[in-house]
Ligand code: FES
C-alpha cells in the first residue's frame with residue numbers, strides 16, 4: 001500500500017482551480033442565445049379550489065413571451081406516486097402548488113407578470129397534522145388517486161413494514177424494556193447555489209436540459225416518461241450539468257420547476273431558464289422528511305439487545321417525492337445498527353396540506369438513528385449499564401449478517417467506540433452532571449453502492465491520447481464532494497500517469513455510460529472501482545503496443561547512436577524481459593520491465609509508445625477503455641431484506657456539551673467524530689466530508705427547523721432559518737479508522753453522508769448527561785431545554 | 797427603465813457602465829461585465845456569496861446600489877490572481893487546504909478573507925471567523941476555510 005504515488009495522499013484540489021478564480025460556471029452563470037426567464041406563480045392557500053385564472057393582463061405586459069396554466073398543458077402526472085401534475089388546476093393542496101408560469105425576456109418582467117395573474121380561489125379545510133389526517137372524516141388531500149379512483153384516507157399506499165424474528169419472544173427474553181416517542185422536523189438542505197435549469201429544444205424537439213442533478217440518467221428516465229404523456233415520445237433527452245453549487249439530496253428527483261421550464265421552452269421555442277430565489281428554495285423545494293417514532297427496545301440482564309419495535313409516522317405533505325421512500329433507508333439503522341435479533345418496523349406516510357419532502361444527506365438515516373440512539377441511551381440507563389459499554393456489548397462485528405440480511409464485511413465499529421471513549425475521556429466525564437455532560441451515538445450506512453434500482457451500475461470511460469493525456473468521462477456528478485480530485489488520484493495511480501495529465505468530464509448523458517446516481521455515498525466506491533478496472537484495460541492496450549514498439553524504439557536508438565559514434569557497441573539485451581505485456585507496467589508516465597524496473601534501457605515514456613502506436617510504423621491504434629461496474633449486491637425483496645450494498649460504513653460520534661440552565665443554550669465543547677472509512681483516499685478531502693457533515697448534524701441537532709404553520713413556511717430566509725455560521729465554533733475532532741475494505745477501490749468505502757447521521761442523537765444524549773432531561777424532539781432549542789427543565793422542576 | 801451611468805475602477809481598469817438605476821453592484825458585475833464569480837446566494841445581504849471589495853472593504857454587492865459605486869475601486873474574485881495568471885496565496889490556500897467544496901460560497905469567502913488580510917496580516921482564529929461570519933457555507937463546516945485563511949496569512953507575511 002505504502003508505495004502508492006497518489007492514492008492516500010492529500011493531493012490538493014488543483015483540478016478544481018476554476019472554483020477559486022470565479023471561472024467555474026454554475027447554472028446561475030449559464031446563458032443560451034435568445035434565452036428567456038421563467039417564473040412560477042404559487043398558490044395563495046394550503047388547500048383551495050381554483051375558481052378562475054385570468055392571465056390576460058400578464059400576457060399583455062411587454063416582454064412576456066408565454067403564460068401557462070394547468071389548463072394550457074396536458075394533464076400529465078409526475079412524481080414518485082404520480083400524484084401531481086406540473087401546473088395545478090381545479091385544486092391546490094399546498095402553498096407551493098404551481099398555479100401558473102411565465103416566460104419573459106428578463107426575470108423582472110417574468111416576476112411582474114406573475115403578479116398580474118389573477119386567481120380566484122375558494123378555500124377548503126386543510127389538514128396539517130399527520131395524526132389528524134389519519135382520523136376518519138379528516139379532509140382528504142386527494143379525492144382520487146393517480147388512476148382516478150376515489151380515495152378513502154390520507155394514508156399513502158406504501159407498504160413499509162418489516163419483520164424479522166419474533167418480537168414477543170424478544171419481549172420474553174428481556175430483563176429491561178423501554179419505550180420512547182421521538183420526533184424530528186423539516187430541515188432545508190440549504191445548498192448555497194439555488195435550484196435552477198435551462199430547457200432548450202432543437203428544431204426536431206429533442207431536449208437539452210442544462211441542469212445540476214446528481215442522477216443524470218434518472219432525470220432522462222423521468223423526463224422521457226413525461227414526454228410519452230405529452231406527445232413527445234421517443235424524443236431525445238440530453239442532460240448537461242453545470243458545476244453544482246451543493247446538492248445534499250435536492251437534485252435527486254426531477255422537480256416541478258424543471259418540467260415547467262420544459263413546457264415554457266416548448267411553448268416559446270426558446271431556451272428557458274428558471275432559477276430559484278432563496279425564498280423559493282425555502283418555500284418551494286422539498287425539504288428533509290420529518291418523522292415521529294414510537295420505539296420500544298429490550299435487553300437481557302447482560303445488556304444484549306433482545307428486540308426493537310418501531311412505528312413511524314411521516315408527514316408526507318401534499319405530494320410524493322423521495323421523502324416517502326426514506327423508510328427504505330430507515331430500515332437499515334432500525335434493523336442493523338447494533339446486533340438485535342428481533343425487529344419490527346412500520347412506517348406510515350400520510351398526506352397533509354404541508355410542504356412535501358424529499359431526500360437530504362443521509363436520507364432517512366439521521367431521523368431513524370435519532371430514534372434508535374435515544375432508545376439505546378434510555379435502555380442502557382434502565383439496565384444500569386454505562387451507555388458506552390452498552391453499545392460496545394451490542395456493536396456489529398465483521399462477518400455478521402443482520403436481520404435485514406446486510407452482510408457486514410469490513411467493520412471498524414469497535415475502534416470507533418474506543419476512539420470516542422479515549423478522546424472524550426468518557427469514563428471520567430460521564431455522569432458528572434453540573435451542566436456538563438457527554439453523550440454518544442453511532443451509525444451504519446451503505447458504503448458500497450445501494451441497489452435501489454435494478455442496476456446499481458456506474459460507467460466510466462478512459463481514453464488516452466498520443467501525448468499521454470487522459471480524458472475520463474465520468475457518469476457521476478461533482479456536487480462538491482471532491483470527486484474530481486479523488487478520481488484523478490485513482491486514475492493516475494491505476495494507469496501510471498500523473499494527476500496533471502488527467503481531465504474529467506462529469507454529468508453529460510450524451511457522453512457518459514449509465515450511472516445509478518451520485519447518491520448514497522456511493523461515488524468514490526463505485527466510480528473508483530470502475531476507474532481501476534477501466535484503467536487496467538487501457539493500460540493493457542498500452543502495454544500491448546509497448547511490446548510491439550519498445551524493442552524497435554530501443555534498437556532504433558542504438559542505431560542512431562552508432563551512426564553518430566562508430567565505436568558504440570550495441571549492448572546485448574534480454575528482450576525477453578519486455579516481450580510480454582504481463583511483464584511490463586507503467587508508473588509515473590514511464591513504461592518499465594517489472595522484473596528489472598531500473599533497467600537502463602527498458603524504460604520508455606508512455607507518450608512515446610502512444611505516438612508510435614497511433615502514427616508510427618505499426619497498425620494505427622487508439623487507447624480507449626470503458627467499464628460498467630455493477631457490484632454483486634441484492635435489491636431488497638418483498639420483505640425488505642437483502643444485501644443492498646457491497647459494504648457498510650460505521651462510525652461513532654461522541655459529544656461533550658455545556659448546558660446553560662438559565663438560558664437553555666447548549667454549547668458543544670468537543671465533538672469526536674470517529675469513522676470507519678475503509679481507507680482514506682485523500683486525507684484532507686476526507687476530513688472536509690467529516691467536518692461538513694458534522695456541522696450540518698449539529699445544525700440538525702440544535703438550531704435548524706423550517707417552521708411550518710398551517711402549511712405555510714414561516715422562515716423562508718437565512719435570517720430566520722438558523723444554519724450555523726463560522727461564529728458557531730464546533731470543535732470537531734475527526735478520527736479516521738482504516739480497516740481497509742477488500743471490495744473497495746484501494747480499500748475505500750463511502751463517507752459522504754455518515755458524519756451527519758449520529759451527530760444530533762449524540763448531542764441529545766450529552767444534554768441528558770449534563771442536565772438530566774432528555775429532549776426527544778429535534779432541534780434541541782433553548783426553549784425546549786428550558787421547558788424540560790421547568791417541567792422537571794414541577795415534578796420534583 | 798431609467799438608467800444611470802457610472803464610472804469606477806474594476807479590477808484595476810477604468811470602466812464606465814450605463815445600467816438601470818435599480819441595479820445593484822452584483823447585478824452589474826454579473827450582467828453587464830459578465831464577471832460571474834460573485835454569486836447570488838440570497839440577494840438580500842444574508843449569505844455573503846456576493847462579497848467583493850470596494851475601496852478596500854469587503855461588502856455584500858447584492859445590497860450595493862450601483863449609483864453609489866461612482867469613483868470607487870472594486871476588486872472581484874476575477875481580479876485576484878497575479879498578473880502572470882498564478883493564483884493569489886489565498887486562492888492557493890483554499891485549494892491546498894480543502895477550503896472549497898462545491899465552490900458556490902468560495903468567491904465570497906476568498907474576498908472576505910482578502911478584506912481581512914489586507915487590514916490585518918496576522919489575524920487570530922477569532923478574527924478570521926468574524927471576517928467570514930456573514931459568509932455561509934453548507935459544505936465545509938468552515939473548519940478548513942478558517943485553516944486556509946490562516947495558511948494564506950502565513951504565506952503572505
Ligand atoms: S447574495 Fe448577497 S449576501 Fe447573499
Ligand code: FES
Pocket residue numbers: 192245246480895896897898899900901902932933934935936
Ligand atoms: S463550498 Fe459549498 S457552500 Fe461552501
